[in-house]
Amino acid sequence: MINTSLPIVPQDSTDQREVFATALVRQAPLPERLNTVLLEMEKVARDEGIPVIGRLEGAIVRTLTALRGDSVTRVLDLGTAIGYSALWLAYALPEGGKVTSIELDPERAARAADFIDRAGMADRIEILVGDAFELVPELGTYDLIFQDIMKHRYFGSDPSLATELLKLSKAHLEVNGLLMIDNAFCGGGVVAGETAEHSNELVGVRNMNTALAEDPDFDGVILPVRDGLWVARRTA
Ligand SMILES: C[S@@+](CC[C@H](N)C(=O)[O-])C[C@H]1O[C@@H](n2cnc3c(N)ncnc32)[C@H](O)[C@@H]1O
Numbered sequence: 103m104i105n106t107s108l109p110i111v112p113q114d115s116t117d118q119r120e121v122f123a124t125a126l127v128r129q130a131p132l133p134e135r136l137n138t139v140l141l142e143m144e145k146v147a148r149d150e151g152i153p154v155i156g157r158l159e160g161a162i163v164r165t166l167t168a169l170r171g172d173s174v175t176r177v178l179d180l181g182t183a184i185g186y187s188a189l190w191l192a193y194a195l196p197e198g199g200k201v202t203s204i205e206l207d208p209e210r211a212a213r214a215a216d217f218i219d220r221a222g223m224a225d226r227i228e229i230l231v232g233d234a235f236e237l238v239p240e241l242g243t244y245d246l247i248f249q250d251i252m253k254h255r256y257f258g259s260d261p262s263l264a265t266e267l268l269k270l271s272k273a274h275l276e277v278n279g280l281l282m283i284d285n286a287f288c289g290g291g292v293v294a295g296e297t298a299e300h301s302n303e304l305v306g307v308r309n310m311n312t313a314l315a316e317d318p319d320f321d322g323v324i325l326p327v328r329d330g331l332w333v334a335r336r337t338a
Pocket residue numbers: 153154155156180181182183184185186187188204205206207210232233234235250251252253256
């Protein structure tokens with residue numbers, strides 16, 4: 103019997119199919135130390151309204167990261183927050199794999215470092231504090247990039263930022279590498295079409311979605327879970 107009454111973080115959908123899938127994910131065995139910290143982070147996210155990807159998307163990201171086995175060792179996580187997505191990514195990696203995670207807010211980065219340490223993942227995750235637009239150009243290339251800083255709070259000022267970040271990620275992604283981008287539906291706004299308010303954020307995410315869909319160097323699709331998760335392989 104699946105228990106669907108267990109709490110999910112508020113960022114998780116109330117869609118019953120997603121609630122059911124989340125409950126199933128919760129049945130899956132995880133190392134106790136990791137799961138204890140993930141549960142605590144979900145409570146912190148719920149209590150403080152920190153937008154983490156949540157259990158369902160965490161499990162999706164973990165599964166997709168692990169698909170290519172030992173060939174994925176270098177992962178870039180854009181938008182650490184308190185380290186929740188970084189933990190799912192790191193857990194998916196083989197021995198010797200490493201996640202580089204970038205966070206603008208030093209206080210959040212410090213909290214992330216503490217959670218990551220307590221989860222026993224400090225040797226697999228490096229946190230860089232600063233603006234991804236400034237730090238990423240200094241970095242190398244990656245087998246997988248998870249982009250999760252595309253929220254109105256950060257990108258509302260300039261509609262070109264979403265497409266700029268896509269270009270930056272592409273430049274640092276290996277051919278055959280996987281790009282995942284959260285919030286492709288921009289809170290549902292892009293799906294609402296003409297009736298939606300044409301905010302900078304919405305225009306930016308729409309343009310970014312079109313640019314990625316039309317890019318001949320990517321093969322991808324938006325998974326319509328939660329707020330839409332882009333999953334795209336760089337083909338050339
Ligand atoms: C949605 S949260 C990330 C959640 C995280 N991926 C998770 O699921 O655990 C977005 C984070 O991106 C950070 N951020 C916003 N703009 C940024 C930038 N230009 N460079 C680096 N981090 C940024 C914010 O401070 C925020 O903590």
